[in-house]
Amino acid sequence: MGELTDLVDRLQGDERIISVRFNSTFLEDVGNTLGSRGFDEARLFIWQHRDRADLVGQVPSLLVVLDEMEKVSGIKKDRALAKYILKNKLNLILD
Secondary structure (H helix, E strand, C coil), X not given: CHHHHHXXXXXXXXXXXXXXXXXXXXXXXXXXHXXXXXXXXXXXXXXXXXXXXXXXXXXXXXXXHHHHHHCCHXXXXXXXXXXXXXXXXXXXXXX
16 A cells, blocks of 8 residues: 555646546546556547647546556456545545
8 A cells, every 4th residue: 555655745736737636527537548548548539639628637636646556566456446536535635
């Protein structure tokens, strides 16, 4: 669990992330993509939505979140855990 604690600390200390309010529907879509297709496909999915006015500021921050999550071996191996964190816990972690 130390890796998860380190991830939470990194996310909470990253100025590119902590001030962003993520759209929960978009997080759910990204989480579903990540869970079924992996990190690279999730990045492509996010990038495809970079011009949406309602997601301004969220796209680059979410890419940072994915990068940080992928550094954690347990999350990288268990995409279901990554999906769960994005869909259910990311906004709580950053509050």
